[in-house]
Amino acid sequence: EQGRSFLNEDKGVILDGTFQRAKDRSLVREMTAAMGANCRLIECQSPSDVIHLRLNRRAALKDGLSDATWETYLHQREKFEPITGSSEAMHLLLDTRGSLLTHSHAASDWLRANDHN
Numbered sequence: 001e002q003g004r005s006f007l008n009e010d011k012g013v014i015l016d017g018t019f020q021r022a023k024d025r026s027l028v029r030e031m032t033a034a035m036g037a038n039c040r041l042i043e044c045q046s047p048s049d050v051i052h053l054r055l056n057r058r059a060a061l062k063d064g065l066s067d068a069t070w071e072t073y074l075h076q077r078e079k080f081e082p083i084t085g086s087s088e089a090m091h092l093l094l095d096t097r098g099s100l101l102t103h104s105h106a107a108s109d110w111l112r113a114n115d116h117n
Contacts, residue, residue, distance in 0.1 A: 003028075007035045022081045040114065042107050043083055044096045048073075089114045 006013040019025050025041065032039040046054075055070050083091060092110045096103050 020080045041091045046096045
């Protein structure tokens with residue numbers, strides 16, 4: 001609903017979440033289409049060992065960025081419904097093994113390159 005509010009004000013919005021169910025992704029696509037906005041999907045993937053290490057580091061820091069645990073990840077991975085039927089202009093599969101700076105540049109470059117769709 002916050003995303004809808006921003007779109008109503010003619011502002012862009014980034015919805016950050018797992019969107020692990022196809023139904024949830026479909027609802028977002030329907031909302032953006034109804035509002036005349038473009039919808040892009042960035043799917044972040046890393047090998048399980050990298051994710052495990054990052055979750056352990058985050059837990060040790062107690063920074064409050066996320067309460068996700070290794071068990072949370074395993075559950076979400078098991079329940080994730082694959083993304084199908086999206087064109088390259090609508091869906092970016094982003095390998096997030098590298099640095100945050102590298103990922104953010106790759107995502108923003110892709111968004112800019114596909115801004116016309």
